[in-house]
Amino acid sequence: VKTVLVSTGGGRYDVVVGHSLLAGLGAAQARRVHGGQVVVCVDDNVAPLYLEAVTGSLRTEGLSVSQIVIPAGESQKSLARAEELYGILYDRGLHRSDTVVALGGGVIGDLVGFVAATFQRGVRLVQVPTTLLAQVDASVGGKVAVDFRGAKNYVGTFYQPHLVAADLDVLASLPPRELRSGAAEAAKHGLLGGGSLLRRVERFASAGATASAVTEALVAGNVAYKAAIVGEDEREVSGRRAVLNLGHTAGHAIEAATGFARFTHGEGVGLGLRCALWLSQRLTGLSAEAVARAQALLDGVGAPGRLTGVTADEVIALIARDKKASDKGVGYVLLEELGRPVVGVSVPPELEREAVEWLLTR
Amino acid sequence: VKTVLVSTGGGRYDVVVGHSLLAGLGAAQARRVHGGQVVVCVDDNVAPLYLEAVTGSLRTEGLSVSQIVIPAGESQKSLARAEELYGILYDRGLHRSDTVVALGGGVIGDLVGFVAATFQRGVRLVQVPTTLLAQVDASVGGKVAVDFRGAKNYVGTFYQPHLVAADLDVLASLPPRELRSGAAEAAKHGLLGGGSLLRRVERFASAGATASAVTEALVAGNVAYKAAIVGEDEREVSGRRAVLNLGHTAGHAIEAATGFARFTHGEGVGLGLRCALWLSQRLTGLSAEAVARAQALLDGVGAPGRLTGVTADEVIALIARDKKASDKGVGYVLLEELGRPVVGVSVPPELEREAVEWLLTR
Numbered sequence: 001v002k003t004v005l006v007s008t009g010g011g012r013y014d015v016v017v018g019h020s021l022l023a024g025l026g027a028a029q030a031r032r033v034h035g036g037q038v039v040v041c042v043d044d045n046v047a048p049l050y051l052e053a054v055t056g057s058l059r060t061e062g063l064s065v066s067q068i069v070i071p072a073g074e075s076q077k078s079l080a081r082a083e084e085l086y087g088i089l090y091d092r093g094l095h096r097s098d099t100v101v102a103l104g105g106g107v108i109g110d111l112v113g114f115v116a117a118t119f120q121r122g123v124r125l126v127q128v129p130t131t132l133l134a135q136v137d138a139s140v141g142g143k144v145a146v147d148f149r150g151a152k153n154y155v156g157t158f159y160q161p162h163l164v165a166a167d168l169d170v171l172a173s174l175p176p177r178e179l180r181s182g183a184a185e186a187a188k189h190g191l192l193g194g195g196s197l198l199r200r201v202e203r204f205a206s207a208g209a210t211a212s213a214v215t216e217a218l219v220a221g222n223v224a225y226k227a228a229i230v231g232e233d234e235r236e237v238s239g240r241r242a243v244l245n246l247g248h249t250a251g252h253a254i255e256a257a258t259g260f261a262r263f264t265h266g267e268g269v270g271l272g273l274r275c276a277l278w279l280s281q282r283l284t285g286l287s288a289e290a291v292a293r294a295q296a297l298l299d300g301v302g303a304p305g306r307l308t309g310v311t312a313d314e315v316i317a318l319i320a321r322d323k324k325a326s327d328k329g330v331g332y333v334l335l336e337e338l339g340r341p342v343v344g345v346s347v348p349p350e351l352e353r354e355a356v357e358w359l360l361t362r
Numbered sequence: 363v364k365t366v367l368v369s370t371g372g373g374r375y376d377v378v379v380g381h382s383l384l385a386g387l388g389a390a391q392a393r394r395v396h397g398g399q400v401v402v403c404v405d406d407n408v409a410p411l412y413l414e415a416v417t418g419s420l421r422t423e424g425l426s427v428s429q430i431v432i433p434a435g436e437s438q439k440s441l442a443r444a445e446e447l448y449g450i451l452y453d454r455g456l457h458r459s460d461t462v463v464a465l466g467g468g469v470i471g472d473l474v475g476f477v478a479a480t481f482q483r484g485v486r487l488v489q490v491p492t493t494l495l496a497q498v499d500a501s502v503g504g505k506v507a508v509d510f511r512g513a514k515n516y517v518g519t520f521y522q523p524h525l526v527a528a529d530l531d532v533l534a535s536l537p538p539r540e541l542r543s544g545a546a547e548a549a550k551h552g553l554l555g556g557g558s559l560l561r562r563v564e565r566f567a568s569a570g571a572t573a574s575a576v577t578e579a580l581v582a583g584n585v586a587y588k589a590a591i592v593g594e595d596e597r598e599v600s601g602r603r604a605v606l607n608l609g610h611t612a613g614h615a616i617e618a619a620t621g622f623a624r625f626t627h628g629e630g631v632g633l634g635l636r637c638a639l640w641l642s643q644r645l646t647g648l649s650a651e652a653v654a655r656a657q658a659l660l661d662g663v664g665a666p667g668r669l670t671g672v673t674a675d676e677v678i679a680l681i682a683r684d685k686k687a688s689d690k691g692v693g694y695v696l697l698e699e700l701g702r703p704v705v706g707v708s709v710p711p712e713l714e715r716e717a718v719e720w721l722l723t724r
Binding site: 009010079086087090118121122143148149153156157158159235 | 372452505510520
């Protein structure tokens with residue numbers, strides 16, 4: 001078991017990474033989070049697999065445990081579902097010192113996290129991420145939100161959990177495509193962090209990037225990298241946290257171009273990272289060797305090699321809208337070297353188009 | 363003009379207190395908050411009085427200004443109204459670097475503040491409080507919320523504004539009962555802070571506690587006191603912020619006993635403060651002289667002298683529910699001396715009943 005301490009202005013908490021953690025969740029929670037009532041929120045994909053282990057473990061510690069099971073899927077990240085959850089918590093008499101457990105992937109973490117952040121201005125929150133994406137990325141850093149009118153995460157806040165428990169055993173039940181989605185974010189962290197973190201992600205790729213290749217050191221290394229960034233800039237004020245957008249400018253546009261239907265988030269990020277590498281070679285002096293090494297890593301974690309099913313015009317229009325929606329001056333995140341990102345790089349329109357066309361035709 | 367700097371983990375901002383500030387709001391805002399689009403939110407009581415002055419002042423600075431006018435009243439603090447506001451901000455293409463101005467009293471500050479805090483995880487927020495209650499208390503400290511199923515402020519968060527502009531001239535249009543509501547919170551701060559703050563509130567009371575008796579020093583002194591507390595304990599974690607609940611345990615129960623229909627918040631707090639003083643004399647050694655001085659201050663600011671229209675049983679049942687809803691160990695806030703509060707005092711049930719009965723029969 002590895003434990004990473006996350007420390008931000010909004011709170012200090014442990015991220016515990018290891019095997020067989022679900023069975024020990026009650027004990028881990030009782031050591032860190034005091035409070036009588038616990039409500040476990042889960043979707044109907046994850047509930048049959050892990051809900052009983054979690055509630056049983058919490059009951060063993062003498063906690064009063066109940067559960068809420070909602071349908072699976074991104075469409076659940078709505079204000080309507082949040083309001084329904086408020087009502088259930090209200091009916092169960094949840095107090096500020098009680099605890100909500102978010103057992104699931106990014107959708108559950110975002111939705112339940114938002115509800116926990118805002119119910120009575122914040123109850124205790126324990127994140128139990130069950131996807132690789134949530135373990136290496138989404139469950140750490142305090143971003144919680146619901147979607148609004150099809151715009152992702154448009155209503156939300158920053159709220160740090162009181163404990164994150166990432167059990168590697170649960171990854172065995174993930175569909176390969178979902179596993180690759182998390183692997184793409186791990187690759188992003190490797191490219192940003194460089195050094196031993198990059199080598200760790202490369203070893204994971206060499207081992208086939210399967211669930212059984214995920215190690216405590218891999219997940220804990222990703223969490224520690226993200227924790228360091230978030231610790232410096234919890235609310236995306238200073239720009240430090242902006243490095244985490246590496247690959248996300250084009251990646252988000254690629255996802256949006258097909259209404260979030262064709263590509264997973266990880267696939268969008270994988271393609272966006274390839275695009276950022278291409279631009280980094282031309283604009284920020286990333287060496288050809290470094291680009292080749294990074295593209296090989298993306299191959300290794302199963303990122304798509306090529307963009308298909310959309311046009312360059314569609315992607316470019318969506319990149320423009322995304323940039324317009326940001327604060328002025330925030331442009332692309334690119335790399336000078338592996339492990340050395342630069343933020344706010346402005347990319348000439350013709351080069352941007354060339355990059356997207358390269359992605360379509362390589 | 364007096365300026366108080368509020369500094370918390372969630373942000374640093376100025377509270378500007380003075381006369382004729384509405385006309386200068388554009389300039390004050392342009393110096394502190396950068397960003398092109400500004401949406402001013404206001405209720406239909408305040409709009410005819412001050413909306414034009416505010417939007418005109420902002421337009422003079424070259425800002426792109428629009429407005430949202432909603433009906434007045436506590437019933438507007440709902441998730442449904444928040445969702446409608448999200449939709450309007452979405453339609454107007456508001457970005458994270460744009461600004462929402464909350465022009466009004468506590469309802470507007472809480473509702474619009476909550477929307478600003480959560481739309482895109484936080485846009486810039488300027489509070490322009492138009493009631494004495496909002497100027498000396500509600501607009502400072504970052505508590506924002508809507509009500510849920512009749513429970514006050516049950517869905518909310520902590521979000522610090524980027525600027526608060528308290529224009530004393532707007533107080534002239536307040537109904538006397540609304541002015542007294544703010545005066546009760548000022549009295550609370552005086553009793554908590556003691557010393558020069560207490561003497562300042564006493565001078566305000568001696569001058570008749572009218573709108574024209576409100577000085578920059580009075581409001582700025584209240585803001586500085588609250589800012590110091592909130593700076594130490596933004597999110598009510600350490601218990602330091604709990605001192606601000608002086609008078610609120612019985613006060614909230616008194617308000618709730620008539621469904622928030624009979625007493626204003628300030629009247630509830632005034633009665634709750636009288637109750638806390640009575641208990642302080644018996645439990646925490648507050649001298650008879652200090653109690654007499656404090657009760658005279660409450661008389662001076664126009665707090666109700668006596669509780670009417672409810673029974674002791676009703677109030678006591680609601681106090682019990684309120685205490686149960688809090689974290690364990692948080693009891694009454696009482697005073698050892700004027701200016702020296704103690705938190706978490708447990709009050710024997712028979713003494714609590716005696717205090718409420720005293721309030722009913724004095």
